[in-house]
Amino acid sequence: MARRQTRKNASKRKYTMTVAGQLFNHLGLQMYSGAVPAISEFISNAYDAMARNVWVTIPTGRPIESDDQIIVKDDGQGMSYEECNLFYLLVGRNRRSTQNEWTKEYNGLSPRKVQGRKGIGKLAGFGVANIIDVRTIKEKEVSHFKLDFEDITKSSEFADAQGYEPDALPDDGEKTKENPGTAITLSQLKINRAINEKEFKTSLARRLLVLDSEFIVHVNGKAITRQEIPFQFRFPEKTGEWETTDLKNGQQIQWWAGFCKNTIPNEEQRGFVVYVRGKLAQTPWFFDLSGGVWGQHGMQYLTGEVKADFLDERVDLIATDRGTIRWEDPIAFPLKEWGRKKIKELLGSWTDKRREDKEKSPRIIRYLEQAKKLPKREQQTFKTVVNRICSIPQLDKDKAGKEITDELVEFVYNALTNRSFFEAIKRLNAVSAEDVARFNKILSEWDIMEAISTAHLVKGRIEIIQKFRQMIEEKVPEKPDMQNYLKEHPWLIDPKWTMLAHEKSLDTLIKEEFGLPSSGEKEGRDRPDFFCIGDKYQTAYVIDVKRPGLLVGRDEFDQIRNYVLFLRRILQKQSTDSEHGRSLVKGLLIADRIREDDREHGQMGQDSGVFDIRTWQSLLMGAEAMHKEFFNVVKMRAPFDDPRMKELSTSIPEVDTVEERKTDRRS
Incomplete structure (x- = not known):
């Protein structure tokens, strides 16, 4: 009865939906x-x-x-x-x-x-x-x-x-x-x-x-015509051909990919474009794949196209601006999964083909033949180094690059066969003639020389991290202490980022980093602490740092938000360059404590993708963990009883993470 009464009352009321012109x-x-x-x-x-x-x-x-x-x-x-x-x-x-x-x-x-x-x-x-x-x-x-x-x-x-x-x-x-x-x-x-x-x-x-x-x-x-740029390697090989592939969900796609001899400067030509019904549905991307250093570098040479009409047959998965696809949808996800796997395969094939091409050099062939006379361990070492040298993309560009490749291989061969000659002479001067037998032992150290050198570098980095930890614990002011320290060691913020500016106005950044005229607006005179370029998609970051332990809230969130929105608006307004149109500007606020009443306001800024918040402790933990792992890997490349590595290990400050120190205190 109550249910019928509700329907009767509701039928007398009208609801109206209107659409604002905005x-x-x-x-x-x-x-x-x-x-x-x-x-x-x-x-x-x-x-x-x-x-x-x-x-x-x-x-x-x-x-x-x-x-x-x-x-x-x-x-x-x-x-x-x-x-x-x-x-x-x-x-x-x-x-x-x-x-x-x-x-x-x-x-x-x-x-x-x-x-x-x-x-x-x-x-x-x-x-x-x-x-x-x-x-x-x-x-x-x-x-x-x-x-x-x-x-x-x-x-x-x-x-x-x-x-x-x-x-x-x-x-x-x-x-x-x-x-x-x-x-x-x-x-x-x-x-x-x-x-x-x-x-x-x-x-x-x-x-x-x-x-x-x-x-x-x-x-x-x-x-206008669709002309392929010249490729060093193409899959499939013939220009204009497409390869047909069946996905796990039973859908069929067509695709091709190509690697250029030099890096592809135009972002619109780099990465895979996905077409639906002959029209762009996904701007160039790498299927959200982020590989290691060599993999990321190889992506700078890679372009390709995919036909995937099934994405538009039932559910509408394509964004209105024809720039992105809803890749997490069950219909689209198998294509994303295929793309990530295919790029890894292509990068591997690209590396192998480039290496094979360069190893055909008569000079390299000669040294590889001579290396067969060396002991097996030295043979393997030489082959590994030659493979790595021949995989360096920058040495593919021209005749000079090929000559440098030949010279590097020659240098490695000579170093391998004569690596400890002068060191042996020094040692022989201090010992009797029968100690000449120790020469073979001295030769075996060449293989770990690079590990020792790298360990010295890690030692220096760890000392910087220890100083950074001390500054955080002492809550030193952000100006000039923390800012200057981060300016000298920007890898503490993120090792993948490149710092471009310190305390420059937004208008100066627009002019110097984006090649656009100054805005002339009041906001253009504002100065963020740092300006960095980030990942492979060239994300731009404006960064503000606050003193360790300082309480921050709405004012600080609004400040970093205003920096970001100002840059995004000016770039969109003043630039018709597609690279600027797709470049992403984000903010980063480095601060330890947030006012409880303003915590939701800060979370909204993060959820909307305008800015992120990192604590000083999170920066410290990231740097410590990465270098701890790196040092442990380097140690494994040398014999456990190597005196030089032992000396380095004892001279390096304790490499423990913040979490490990907390655990030690609790125990």
């Missing part, structure tokens, strides 16, 4: 920031409209002026007045739910698999312009209207009964002799910096797998 800030400006992703959406629409040609006119090579325009014109089917209203102006329309997955034959072109799905790509123009002018022709009639970003976003409730009514332009509804097609004109551009035409064409072509004789994209009058 939503278009997200669907346009933030989703498609940059000329390349925005224009590629209009090209995709032209493809679905059965266009044979698309002409893109865009100002390049100079700063963008206020009256500049970007035009994307196609010779597709065009749209009637009714189709403009029913389809184009219906935001969020899923074309595949109302029409076939394939287009119909048109103008001699075979049916195409539809690329569009979400129904919001038409708003991509708002990422680079305030005005979208749509002029389309079908059956000799013109439909012409204008979308105004400011008119849409100023409305507090956009999706009301009336909706938004774009302005019809003068020739709307007129008859014409022009051929069918659609022209999109973008004006009041939001782009400030000059666009490099070559980079623009390359980036645009990278996003489109469907370029061929039946779909041609022209940029400023010239057709």
Whole structure:
């Protein structure tokens, strides 16, 4: 009875959902920031409209002026007045739910698999312009209207009964002799910096797998092409070929990969692009693989492409901006798993092939042959070192690199055969003639010389860590003591990071590190303590350090947050360079104690990916643990009774971690 009463009461009440015009800030400006992703959406629409040609006119090579325009014109089917209203102006329309997955034959072109799905790509123009002018022709009639970003976003409730009514332009509804097609004109551009035409064409072509004789994209009058960069090694070997692979979930993909002779400078060419229905769905990446030093370095030479249409057949797994895929979804995860495994295999094959190529040098062949006369241990040592030398990528670049490789192999051979000659003479001067028999023992030490040298380096690092621990325990001030110490030893923050600046203003960082003009804003004068470049994806970190033991809270969190958001905003606003558009700026606050009332505020900043918080103890623990492990590995490379290693072991301060010290105190 109570249940029926609840339903009866509920039926008398009305709930209304409205959509604020500001939503278009997200669907346009933030989703498609940059000329390349925005224009590629209009090209995709032209493809679905059965266009044979698309002409893109865009100002390049100079700063963008206020009256500049970007035009994307196609010779597709065009749209009637009714189709403009029913389809184009219906935001969020899923074309595949109302029409076939394939287009119909048109103008001699075979049916195409539809690329569009979400129904919001038409708003991509708002990422680079305030005005979208749509002029389309079908059956000799013109439909012409204008979308105004400011008119849409100023409305507090956009999706009301009336909706938004774009302005019809003068020739709307007129008859014409022009051929069918659609022209999109973008004006009041939001782009400030000059666009490099070559980079623009390359980036645009990278996003489109469907370029061929039946779909041609022209940029400023010239057709763009998908040309592979020269490779030292390609898998499969023949240019243009794709390899077919079945995944664990039964889905099928096609792929190819290639290694260049030199590092690939353009980030958009480095890594694997994933295409769905001929359109980019995942910007270049390495399937979240982070290998060792050699593996990461090899990735700088690697590029490739994957076709995976199954990702868009049922569940929508592709982000709106066509930049990422929901890889943790059960449908997509097997492809991610395959990618990580495949990259490891490719890096191994690449290393082997490069080494084999260099080992064909007549000079190296000669020394490898001579080494066969050495004792087995020396033979193995020499072979191992030669393999490592021949695996160094930088020595592949030119003739000089090959000569250096030959010289290094010669040096190693000579060192191996004469490594302790002078040391032997010194020892022989102090002993009688019969002690010459000890010469063989002296020779055996060459194999551990590198270990001894490395141990000396570790000893120096450990002494630095001990001093760092003392400074933390004494709670020395962040200025100048802690800042200066971290400036001299930046590896204490993170050994994978590179420090670029200390106490420079944000405007100076924008100018010196990103090559952009200063903002001129008040926030641009703020000075973070450090500025670093991080992992292989070139994450930029702004860092603030606080005195050990100091209590921090909302003010400190807001300060590091403001640094990050300011840099992100300026980079997005002033740069059309795709590398800047994808670069990630994050913050790092080094502090020990957080006010209890502000703890949630700090956690929100971390959860949103704006900044991280590390304690001084966590930095210390990381440095101690890493060098303890490193020193133990080095010790294993020398005999346990080697006097030099014993001396180093006893002279090095106790290498224990913070956790071990806590355990000792408890016991």
